[in-house]
Amino acid sequence: MTAAPSPRQLPLNILAHSATTALGAGLDAQRRALAQRRSGLRRNDFGSDPLDCWIGRVEGVEDVVLPPALSGFACRNNALAWLALQQDGLLDALAGVVARHGAGRVAVVIGTSTSSIGATEEAYAHLQAGADDVACFPPDLRRPRIHTPHAPGDFVQAATGLRGPCVTVATACSSSAKVFAQAARLIHAGFADAALVGGVDTLCGSVLFGFHSLQLVASDPCRPFDAHRSGLSLGEAGGYAVLERAGAGPDTALQLHGYGESSDAHHMSAPHPQGLGARLAMQRALHGAGLDAAQVGYLNLHGTSTPANDGIEAAAVAALFPPSLHAGSTKGWTGHTLGAAGIVESVFALLALSDGLLPGTLNSEVADPACGPQIRFDNARADIGHAMNNSFGFGGNNCSLVFGKAG
Amino acid sequence: MRQVREAIVEGIGFWGNGLPDWDAACAWVREGRRPPQAPARPAATLLAANERRRAPATVAVALDAALAACEAAGREAATLPSVFASTHGEMSITDYMCTTLAGDPRAISPTRFHNSVHNAAAGYWTIGTGAHAPATAISAGPGSFAQGLVEAVAQLAAGSEAVLLVAYDGPACGPLGTVVPSEGLLGIALVLSRTPCPGLPVLRLELAGQTGTQAPGPLSRLLAGNAMQPALPLLEALALEQERAWLPAGAGQWLRVDIGHG
Numbered sequence: 001m002t003a004a005p006s007p008r009q010l011p012l013n014i015l016a017h018s019a020t021t022a023l024g025a026g027l028d029a030q031r032r033a034l035a036q037r038r039s040g041l042r043r044n045d046f047g048s049d050p051l052d053c054w055i056g057r058v059e060g061v062e063d064v065v066l067p068p069a070l071s072g073f074a075c076r077n078n079a080l081a082w083l084a085l086q087q088d089g090l091l092d093a094l095a096g097v098v099a100r101h102g103a104g105r106v107a108v109v110i111g112t113s114t115s116s117i118g119a120t121e122e123a124y125a126h127l128q129a130g131a132d133d134v135a136c137f138p139p140d141l142r143r144p145r146i147h148t149p150h151a152p153g154d155f156v157q158a159a160t161g162l163r164g165p166c167v168t169v170a171t172a173c174s175s176s177a178k179v180f181a182q183a184a185r186l187i188h189a190g191f192a193d194a195a196l197v198g199g200v201d202t203l204c205g206s207v208l209f210g211f212h213s214l215q216l217v218a219s220d221p222c223r224p225f226d227a228h229r230s231g232l233s234l235g236e237a238g239g240y241a242v243l244e245r246a247g248a249g250p251d252t253a254l255q256l257h258g259y260g261e262s263s264d265a266h267h268m269s270a271p272h273p274q275g276l277g278a279r280l281a282m283q284r285a286l287h288g289a290g291l292d293a294a295q296v297g298y299l300n301l302h303g304t305s306t307p308a309n310d311g312i313e314a315a316a317v318a319a320l321f322p323p324s325l326h327a328g329s330t331k332g333w334t335g336h337t338l339g340a341a342g343i344v345e346s347v348f349a350l351l352a353l354s355d356g357l358l359p360g361t362l363n364s365e366v367a368d369p370a371c372g373p374q375i376r377f378d379n380a381r382a383d384i385g386h387a388m389n390n391s392f393g394f395g396g397n398n399c400s401l402v403f404g405k406a407g
Numbered sequence: 408m409r410q411v412r413e414a415i416v417e418g419i420g421f422w423g424n425g426l427p428d429w430d431a432a433c434a435w436v437r438e439g440r441r442p443p444q445a446p447a448r449p450a451a452t453l454l455a456a457n458e459r460r461r462a463p464a465t466v467a468v469a470l471d472a473a474l475a476a477c478e479a480a481g482r483e484a485a486t487l488p489s490v491f492a493s494t495h496g497e498m499s500i501t502d503y504m505c506t507t508l509a510g511d512p513r514a515i516s517p518t519r520f521h522n523s524v525h526n527a528a529a530g531y532w533t534i535g536t537g538a539h540a541p542a543t544a545i546s547a548g549p550g551s552f553a554q555g556l557v558e559a560v561a562q563l564a565a566g567s568e569a570v571l572l573v574a575y576d577g578p579a580c581g582p583l584g585t586v587v588p589s590e591g592l593l594g595i596a597l598v599l600s601r602t603p604c605p606g607l608p609v610l611r612l613e614l615a616g617q618t619g620t621q622a623p624g625p626l627s628r629l630l631a632g633n634a635m636q637p638a639l640p641l642l643e644a645l646a647l648e649q650e651r652a653w654l655p656a657g658a659g660q661w662l663r664v665d666i667g668h669g
Contacts, residue, residue, distance in 0.1 A: 113524065121505050124582060134582070135581075137585065147583060147587050148495055158658075163658070166554075167547045169543060171524075171542075171544050172525075172526055182545075188561070189564035191557055209513065209515045210515055212513070212515075214520065264539070265485075394526070395530025395544075396533060397526055
């Protein structure tokens with residue numbers, strides 16, 4: 001609260017964007033399912049001893065075969081990262097920025113919560129006796145570059161041939177929202193002229209049993225902002241956006257207009273009871289974009305469907321925005337995709353801008369008493385000028401982004 | 408549009424095995440002296456007593472170095488945005504999670520799970536200091552420190568008055584340690600600002616596709632096994648008032664840090 005407000009931020013052009021979720025691969029699959037209000041959640045069929053819950057699992061990840069030069073990176077998380085990278089002209093847009101600026105001037109900033117820990121879990125499930133009686137990994141999993149937090153950033157850089165600064169942001173569920181902020185700063189400071197930002201997280205035992213241990217997983221499909229919600233549904237996803245300094249390449253219809261970050265300074269796994277961090281992140285993003293709250297037409301809420309998060313977020317939104325705002329959580333479609341939630345829901349915000357489709361909230365019927373008129377369960381159609389996305393993570397780590405139409 | 412990418416070093420925090428603070432690190436670098444009895448574990452006085460015992464070692468070392476840097480800078484910790492960089496995070500928790508999942512997955516400890524996030528140290532820091540300023544947590548393999556420094560300087564360029572950079576890694580353990588090695592505990596923290604001040608060093612950053620020659624210095628030789636070891640050439644250059652350090656920044660990339668000593 002004591003930090004000085006950030007100055008007005010310069011807009012960045014968005015040359016391409018895409019998401020791959022339980023709704024399918026690429027923008028059209030997201031569009032259709034959002035418009036049809038068709039959930040991607042299914043009964044948990046992940047792993048040998050599945051918990052009784054629902055998950056947002058991406059079809060076809062197991063069938064991905066990486067090119068031979070990248071086979072050393074093979075694991076579920078990188079397979080999803082690869083699948084998501086092939087969609088919606090991302091690689092063509094990258095070829096354009098590389099042609100304009102050179103590969104060394106294009107940054108890679110990727111968010112994740114658990115990286116490819118699924119591969120480490122697999123190694124521990126198949127340990128072998130090694131020298132000196134120390135258990136060791138099976139030979140096919142003795143690959144250091146997949147057993148570390150930087151695995152997704154490292155893989156995406158290798159897969160794209162980009163040579164600018166390459167970083168993995170791992171602030172739990174705000175990770176792939178913060179990648180936009182970090183890339184904007186890298187470009188502003190002159191460390192890069194363009195950036196590939198994104199996020200990828202895959203289902204794994206750590207998150208399924210970890211959130212279960214915190215009693216945060218619902219046995220039914222999640223119902224964000226419903227008075228009777230009982231917890232979240234976990235999902236997996238990957239997605240990206242190609243960002244470039246405005247004026248350094250072709251004009252684009254959509255831009256990043258502002259970002260705001262904050263810390264709750266309250267608890268590792270529970271949100272600030274008055275939503276202070278959430279409010280600060282939203283206010284700072286509006287300030288960075290030079291906007292009044294009334295100018296935001298759509299807000300994709302963090303809306304995890306846990307009892308604690310949604311009431312606090314709804315109250316923070318009600319305190320900041322007029323009743324005309326259309327705000328909703330799309331977790332009922334995709335599940336909570338953790339470190340990928342930031343990019344997935346930024347892509348949904350961009351779809352709201354480009355298509356005029358404002359998603360409501362799936363599976364929810366009775367609004368929590370904390371919900372103001374901003375929280376919408378039904379979809380709507382409207383031509384809007386600005387859209388916001390909220391992503392909040394463990395450790396009280398918050399990020400809000402504002403996207404808009406150019407000009 | 409190329410901006411000036413520089414930062415004033417207002418305060419330094421340090422904790423390494425056998426060198427429990429920045430003064431001890433400087434004495435080792437300059438004179439080859441080490442304290443006879445160094446503590447085995449950082450104090451982590453920022454945490455409540457019950458949390459201090461349970462806190463992962465990497466959280467303790469990160470918080471110890473961070474607090475020392477803020478005290479040296481005379482900056483109130485709560486006002487500073489922070490950048491936490493770690494190559495591997497807390498590997499004992501990764502080892503615990505994977506061991507438990509392979510045996511009895513429903514027995515996962517909720518506390519260990521929420522401590523497994525890469526931003527655990529950042530989270531405890533903001534809670535302990537009451538900082539509502541932004542905090543981030545990054546990893547970039549052997550380039551983790553250099554990319555943390557780049558992000559910190561980019562935050563200054565974006566308008567922050569001062570920024571806290573914290574870099575740390577801990578020992579590998581269990582079967583994971585046979586594939587991903589790291590030894591000992593190392594925590595490094597810098598308070599960086601935009602405010603020029605006579606007598607304080609100024610860092611100027613430039614990314615490059617090649618490196619200059621640089622022999623391993625005294626800190627690098629003593630603490631070589633730690634995954635955050637690539638940060639040490641900058642600390643050595645600061646202690647010895649050298650004018651340049653090269654830091655690995657990623658695949659085929661280096662960060663050249665030119666240092667002005669006021």
